[in-house]
Amino acid sequence: MLSDIYGQDKRDKYLLIYNLLKDRNIFGIVYGKRGIGKRFIINKAIRSISTPEDRVVFLEAGDNIYTSILRELGIYEHEIYTKEDFLIYFIDFVEKFKGRIFIVINNAQKFTEKELSEIFHLLSLKERVSTILIGDETLKEKLNPFKIGKMEAAVNFVFEINPPEFEEFKRYFDEKYGGKIEKKALKKLYQISGGSLSDAENIIIQLGKFPIKASDLKTKDKNLPVMISVLLLTIAITVVISYMILKPEEEKKEIKKITVIDKKLPEEGSVINELPVKPKKKKGFDSDRLIKEVLEELSKIQLQDVPELRFYEKPKKYIIQIASFKNEQYALELKERLSKKFLAEIITRKNGIKSVIVFASNKKEVDNIINELNKMGFKPLVRKVK
Structure with missing residues (x-):
């Protein structure tokens, strides 16, 4: 059942989407590298669930997507200029239609953030309609929840589809071309295309011959940027060392010696400048006076209500x-x-x-x-x- 899906991540995402669609109508978004089979798994999931009574439309993102939707569904053939007109025709059709409606829009990264939000609000009729947007990696950047409002809270899923692993990539081309591409060549193809099946197909078409060997494929030398970086680093170190060697030494500053004279306080009964030092009387500890002062301070204190304790609660932002x-x-x-x-x-x-x-x-x-x-x-x- 899943042997025609190449890549474990794609198989996992297919099963999730299939089960979600089977249970109810949804609004979902998938994105990922171009040419890895995103549209294929969406199409497979919908075709596995839909019946002849249902309507399934696959569209490309364009200037007037609402007109395209109405035309593909056979609702209205003329140009639609306002969203209000679209809703009038679309909702009227949905209410009368007995089957399910599946709308898939490819290359959704072409929409602005505002347009994505509008599409969600206009097509999110989950009682009757399932809508799935497909886009490349740049679509993720436009799904910033702080810019598109409340849309993300009601989207059923946002999935990133990853390229197939090399073994799955190899299986695809082995099955398609019967082993006419040697393994080393496939590894180079995988490296060049980043796992994109369609990009690899284009390279094969450009070569225009079989069998394909690794020597037929040219790849950029990955070590070149590293070599350039090492060279620049070496030059920088040389300049710094040269500067340090040629830099004149700073003149040493003389440090003045500080002579500390030990001056002691005169002791009681000693003589300074032929005059006796009069000893000071030590004050005795007056406990009565201290108690009196404490009692006076206590009398000034008034009991106040104990403040209400409030525990800190982290803000929910x-x-x-x-x-x-x-x-x-x-x-x-x-x-x-x-x-x-x-x-x-x-x-x-x-x-x-x-x-x-x-x-x-x-x-x-x-x-x-x-x-x-x-x-x-x-x-x-x-x-x-x-």
Whole structure:
């Protein structure tokens, strides 16, 4: 079933997306290096679930995506100029349509942050519509939760799709070309393309011959930047040493000798300048006077109410959403699982969805929590508390 998906990460993400789509309609985002098969796994997941009664449209990001959606769904053929017009036609169609609607938009990195937020709000009709945006690595930069508002809190998933491992990369080309590319050549192809199957295909097409050997592929010398860096470092060290040798020595400053004269205080009964030193009388300890002073001070003290104790509570500036469930039991199980590391909470949204969240007080704490969650296999979403 999954043998046509090359790469363990892609197989894992496919199963997650498939199960999410199977249970309900969703809004999701995937991004990753170009040409590694992101669109393929989305297409495979949707085709595995959809029925002849459903509508499935694959679109490329463009200037007027709303017109393209209406045309592909067969709703309206003319140009749409306002979002209000789009909603009128689209919602009217969705309410009458009995099947499911799947909308996939490729190259979503072409949209601005504002456009991404608008698309979410216009297409996030999860009762009837599933929408998935696909983009390259630059799409991640546009998903800054502090810029796109509340969008990230209601997105079902944001997945990064990683390139296939070399063995999976090799399996793909061995199966396609029947071993006409030697292993060393495949290693070079993997290195040059960064694991992108489509980039590697383009290189093979440009070569225009089989079998392909490692000598047929040219790669940049990775040692060249290192050699240049070493050369520059050597020059810098030489300049510094030369400067230190030629630099004149600073004149030594004379240090004045300080003679310390030991002057002792005169003792009682001694004679200074032929005059006797009059001894001073030592003051006795007047306990009565001390007690009187203490009592006077105590009489001035008035008892005041004990101030109310307030315990410090860290400010809740960020919400980290870990996962969302329709089934409350699943949310409780995840909360219990996270309780050893985080003070997780469950919030119920207007649509009844249970979201497991963690609060954070600053960005450093956010980063630490996200790193821990990533190690546990989660891809959390972050938004700022208003």
